[in-house]
Amino acid sequence: MPGKVRIGVIGAGWWATDYHIPGLQAEPDAELVAVCDPHEGRLAEAARAYHLTRTYTDYREMLDRERLDGAAIVTPHATHFSIASDCLDRGLHLLIEKPMTLTAQDARDLIQRAAAQQREIMIGYTQHYFTPTLQARAAIRGGKIGEIQYVNSSFSSDVFGFLSGKVSPENSPARYSVHGPSENYNRPELLGGGQGHLQLTHSTGLLFFVTGLRARRVQALMNNHGQATDLVDAFSVAFEGGALGVVGGTGNAGGNPRMALTVYGSEGCYLSDSLAHFDTLRNKAGLSLPLDTNGPAPYRYSVSRNFVEVIQGKAANLAPGEIGWRAVELLDAAYRSARLNGQPVDVEDLYQ
Numbered sequence: 001m002p003g004k005v006r007i008g009v010i011g012a013g014w015w016a017t018d019y020h021i022p023g024l025q026a027e028p029d030a031e032l033v034a035v036c037d038p039h040e041g042r043l044a045e046a047a048r049a050y051h052l053t054r055t056y057t058d059y060r061e062m063l064d065r066e067r068l069d070g071a072a073i074v075t076p077h078a079t080h081f082s083i084a085s086d087c088l089d090r091g092l093h094l095l096i097e098k099p100m101t102l103t104a105q106d107a108r109d110l111i112q113r114a115a116a117q118q119r120e121i122m123i124g125y126t127q128h129y130f131t132p133t134l135q136a137r138a139a140i141r142g143g144k145i146g147e148i149q150y151v152n153s154s155f156s157s158d159v160f161g162f163l164s165g166k167v168s169p170e171n172s173p174a175r176y177s178v179h180g181p182s183e184n185y186n187r188p189e190l191l192g193g194g195q196g197h198l199q200l201t202h203s204t205g206l207l208f209f210v211t212g213l214r215a216r217r218v219q220a221l222m223n224n225h226g227q228a229t230d231l232v233d234a235f236s237v238a239f240e241g242g243a244l245g246v247v248g249g250t251g252n253a254g255g256n257p258r259m260a261l262t263v264y265g266s267e268g269c270y271l272s273d274s275l276a277h278f279d280t281l282r283n284k285a286g287l288s289l290p291l292d293t294n295g296p297a298p299y300r301y302s303v304s305r306n307f308v309e310v311i312q313g314k315a316a317n318l319a320p321g322e323i324g325w326r327a328v329e330l331l332d333a334a335y336r337s338a339r340l341n342g343q344p345v346d347v348e349d350l351y352q
Helices: 014-025 040-050 059-065 077-089 104-117 131-141 195-211 302-312 321-339 347-351
Strands: 005-010 030-036 070-073 093-096 121-123 148-156 215-223 232-239 244-250 258-265 268-273 278-283 288-290
Touching: 005 014, 005 059, 005 302, 014 030, 014 040, 014 070, 014 302, 030 040, 030 059, 059 077, 070 077, 070 302, 077 093, 077 104, 093 104, 093 302, 093 321, 104 121, 104 321, 104 347, 121 302, 121 321, 131 195, 131 268, 131 278, 148 195, 195 232, 195 244, 195 258, 195 321, 215 321, 215 347, 232 321, 321 347
Parallel strands: 005 030, 005 070, 070 093, 093 121, 148 244
Antiparallel strands: 148 258, 215 232, 232 244, 258 268, 268 278, 278 288
């Protein structure tokens, strides 16, 4: 693609102002054309902080008036599908913050429409850019641990303040570039669920990215512990191909967050904790591979950089929409199962 990639950002809240807006401005091959947010005050603060000259309160007006190659959708979860649909109607490449959508049917619809238009969908996953993650993915998909038989994916984090809708010391706006987290995280009509849609979307996306698995059946239990959305989640998962797994976590980690993924195969295993920077892969043939864990990856701007390079045709999409779709399938089935008091839900039934 000749010239700079022209991007519009929809949403000017916490994640947009801490990550996507500065990330796009830092990219020499990108032009941040315009930013939209329906909240005029929030938009004005973002414009002052980043010297934005073209702003809108209606994203449809921005899409109609600006010449864009792609759009970053950084809005409440329940709005992702409708906004992404409108962007695809204009032929744009998409960067959609996680979760991709709230339902498997909506995710599949976006995937199919983007493929028909030869447009890329990228999900705002951050862990995919770590060197050990990429090494593990290549090794596991290359058969180094044999056929996958069991996986354990756990993400426990300190987001109780988010899920309770309160600003607490750990999520004070003073810690952030422009805006801190909003009070919307305890509003299911805007965000869907709690720990599942906020955090387990990360860990399940990582699971599918590394292993290539796909969920077939899910049984789930959730406990809100007095909050409006789920705080503690525990899922039992059967995957296509016969692998079994456990997925879960809490949003009340007590200052000890962990994002652990364990993959056991017929010939070896992979153990990791992305937050503790611990990764190792071993197999029965004697391979013992401590993966490159030289501190945290500079992922703050990696998502925006990859988005620009993918549109240019210079790089592979490291957080493709297909992975986001698989994560949505698992979570959609899990929330349905939890509403049925843990009865199993088949993924294929999500499309009935």
